[in-house]
Amino acid sequence: QVQLVESGGGLVQPGGSLTLSCVASGFTFNEHAMSWYRQIPGKEREWVSYVASNGLSTRVAPAVGGRFTTSRDNAKNTVFLRMNRLKPEDTAVYFCSAAAIDYWGQGTQVTVSA
Numbered sequence: 001q002v003q004l005v006e007s008g009g010g011l012v013q014p015g016g017s018l019t020l021s022c023v024a025s026g027f028t029f030n031e032h033a034m035s036w037y038r039q040i041p042g043k044e045r046e047w048v049s050y051v052a053s054n055g056l057s058t059r060v061a062p063a064v065g066g067r068f069t070t071s072r073d074n075a076k077n078t079v080f081l082r083m084n085r086l087k088p089e090d091t092a093v094y095f096c097s098a099a100a101i102d103y104w105g106q107g108t109q110v111t112v113s114a
Contacts (some may be wrong), residue, residue: 002026002103004096009108012086020081020108022096030054033099034072034079038092039107048094049081064090086112 008020020036036048049070050059060068067086072079079096093107 002098002101004098004103004105006094006096006105006108009094009110011111011113013114014087014112016086016112017082017084018086018110020083020094020096020110022079022081022105024077024079024096024098027098027101029077029098030074032101034070035097035099036070036079036081036094037097038090038094038110040092045095046092051079053099083110086110088112 003025005023006020008018010018012018031053033050033052035050037045038048039045048061048064049068051070051072055072058070067084069082070080091110091112093109095104095107
């Protein structure tokens with residue numbers, strides 16, 4: 001029943017921007033903190049960001065600090081990741097995750113390359 005559908009990825013040049021979206025269903029969205037993770041093939045999944053259930057508190061990983069921002073729209077069951085000043089090392093598949101729910105969607109590919 002739980003669904004997490006990520007979108008918004010694509011190919012972007014270094015220094016560019018993308019906004020990722022994740023539409024959730026199958027649980028009470030506004031009761032769960034939401035996080036973004038990313039994964040490069042062959043490497044461990046890396047935590048990227050966190051936003052509290054009410055959207056009032058956010059955290060981002062040091063590797064993306066100052067460049068990425070996360071937010072949510074509880075009326076639309078959607079969490080966002082705004083990515084600015086992208087670097088090649090940001091290339092990964094990006095996943096959203098709901099606190100206390102062990103479910104992963106298909107992710108969305110972000111490729112940063114000249």
